[in-house]
Amino acid sequence: MSESGLPLGLGPCSFALTAQEARIAASRAGLRAALSGRLSLRHVAPLVGFVLFVTFVAILVSTGLLGRRLGEAALIVGAIAFMAFRMAAHWRLRGARKASLAAVIALQKAGQAIVRLDDSGLLVESAAGSRHLAFADCEEAENAGGMIYLWPRNGEPAFIPARAFPSEQAAREFLAIVRARVAKRRV
DSSP, rough: OOTTTOOSSSSSSSEEOHHHHHHHHHHHHHHHHHHHHTTTIIIIIIHHHHHHHHHHHHHHHHHHHOHHHHHHHHHHHHHHHHHHHHHHHHHHHHHHHHHHHHHHHHHHTOOEEEEESSSSSSEETTEEEEEEEEGGGGGEEEEETTTTEESSSSSSOOOEEGGGGHHHHHHHHHHHHHHEEEEEHHH
């Protein structure tokens, strides 16, 4: 084992984010932040509500309880309301992505970062300061888009480009170690 708690050859690792990696990390972090726990309420519910509304208006018009012109007006108002909900959802996604991009750009501007792993968590050190992310505070670790993410329950994720490791196998081993430690701390 090395001083970082990783098997020899795996750590500590250092990296500097490229602009492309910063955009990838920000997009994923922003999307995940915007959708966290609210997917059904804010994204699926308006569609379901619109379909139910259209069905209800169609039934009222076909039975004669609502006039044809009033039914058409109700459908237009319903479509406008649905589009407003969808636009608000897109604005939330865009806002979350911009906030994440700002955080990632700050990390990118900090330059070279060093990642160390210990028994309690992950330590990311850069010129901007250091950040310790405890495994007990994390929900999962994943590899997506060439980046390894450590997702905390609250706050910004820690991420490491897979290219920061000597090989693809080393990146997979690192991810397996982190996943095991996160799972162990959750129990």
